[in-house]
Amino acid sequence: MSSGPEGEVIRVLIVDDIPDTRENLRKLLAFEADIEVVGAAGTGREAVQKAGEVKPDVVLMDINMPDMDGITATKAISTAVRTAAVVIMSVQSEPGYLRQAMLAGARDFLTKPISSEELYTTIRRVYERNEPIRLQEQQITSIATSAVQTSQQSGGVISPITGAGHVIVVYSPQGGAGTTTVATNMATALMRQDTRVLLIDCDLQFGDIDAFLNVQPQLNITDLTKAVNDMDEEIVNNVLFTHGTGLKVLVSPAHPEQAYDIDPEDVKKLVRILSASFDFIVIDTPTQYDQLTLKLFEVAERIVLVCNPTIPAVRNTRKMLDIFDNLEQPGGLSEKILFVLNRVVNERERGRGTVPASSIESHLKHDVVGQIPLDERSVLTSVNQGVPLVAKNKTRSPARELADLADLIRRKVEAEGGEIEEVPEQTDQRSKSGIRAIFGG
CATH class of the missing domain: 3.40.50.2300 (Response regulator)
Structure with a gap:
């Protein structure tokens, strides 16, 4: 036996x-x-x-x-x-x-x-x-218990967030940059007793947030865009999937061809409607720059621009920054950007061919607000188990940096005025044979 x-x-x-x-x-x-x-x-x-x-x-x-x-x-x-x-x-x-x-x-x-x-x-x-x-549920229970204990220790007073409906779009023009990892962990880290968070997969053809969270919803974003002009609470509740953390999830279509039936304008309307019911909406996006991503940039309060420290990724990021700077409608996109480097190699392990964060920052003239260390083993284990890194151990890298990014975003949008400080133009006296020669321009 x-x-x-x-x-x-x-x-x-x-x-x-x-x-x-x-x-x-x-x-x-x-x-x-x-x-x-x-x-x-x-x-x-x-x-x-x-x-x-x-x-x-x-x-x-x-x-x-x-x-x-x-x-x-x-x-x-x-x-x-x-x-x-x-x-x-x-x-x-x-x-x-x-x-x-x-x-x-x-x-x-x-x-x-x-x-x-x-x-x-x-x-x-x-x-x-x-x-x-089972492991995920145990960790979720532990997180919830910790939140309750924290509330009790503070006298049971929960500070409500300032305002609601903060829309955060996570985007990268480079494939494989890790936007889904960032979006999923950021949304999970934003969860609190007093905070309702919705995670939307707007990579309509090849989104995989459902796989990252190990969920199997029967309905998806298509079911809501079809009803966007006649939306009611019952329809929304039936379509949104509730993760064990309390995180609400709206997944992408089950089949890539269904993406062609979705009007980008309807997605924009949907996000605006849903934003009235949530404190944060985190949106994962595809790499292409098209009408859909443009509509999402327009409704976003912040755009988390994810870049890997590689030459092709930096070049494509620079192209997007130029687009943001020159767009008249919608305008002001550059002021929404929070620039994040993902898969950053430790200084001691960096080879001569790796581009340092300081050089990328100087070249793009954008401050890096977050650096997520490279840890392929932890990320792969997280994806295969369907358990976000921040739900396992927030004190261990790279979960720590992802949680810090979520905290930064919360502070940014809850701050009075919510303005991002402008990055002063940096003078670069080096010749074009240096960093400019590498990236072009």
Whole structure:
């Protein structure tokens, strides 16, 4: 007899409309020391209610049941109890059933009749696969508890933010600069008890915020842009996905071709409508400079311009800064910019070919307000687990720098007037054979 992770007991909820089937499954699982049946349900609605009460690790879900089928119940449970991994059971093994189950949020599929070994192996497998989500929920709970304790220590007084509806657009003209990492962590770090934050994925063709946060919303931005002229609270609440941190998320379309059906003007209207209900809206964007990004720049209160310390990235950033300076409509974009360097190499590790931040700053004549260190291992682990870096440990780099960036933005927009100090023009007496020769100009 194999066993699950040492010292851990896997809590299972059995859902089937046939009492004999429920009992047979219960008896089979009773032989396994690391598996405990914590409940049973005979209908889909009962399953949703029971899952909310007992918080199982694994749900064995029959697909055909009265009053609410297994697919619908799976969707509801996957949203309400993120730590519950649903395994669909059915006498049907056609690919269509499997696809429906996976889209609903199921983690595996078993065809009846089910052998005991197949049952045990599947339960343990989905439990292990769900480890990142359980870890994330534990960290989220820890963050929430810490916030409550901080509030209590300060006498329970929560200082409301000055104003609301601050729209922060994260953009880079260079592909692979890390805008999604910055946007996701920044939005997470902005979350507080007194702060409502919405994260929007406006990379309409190839956005991946859903993957970065390990969420599977059924609806996306297309559903809101279609209703932008007839918006109500119920529609918005149905489309926005609530992450475990309390962060609201609006994901990009599921299929790239759907982007062509979205009017940039409708996206601009949507952001303005939603800004009335949130303290911060953080928007991730594609690299292209087009009507969509222009509309987003227009409604933004701040533009976080992300650049890597490489020659191609700096050149493209300079082109964008020239565009911002010369645009008449919308005007004033240069004053909105917060310039951030991402994937910065430690001074001791920098080779002769790496461009130092001070040289980039001098050449672009823009102060660098944040430098995010290069740590590919931490970022990759964060993405694969679906847990933002700042939700793991804010005191460790690069999470620390990302959290500091969020704090800086909060201070900027909450400051009276919210003006960014102009960067004085720097005199550069070096010849064009130096930094100017590298970047051009």
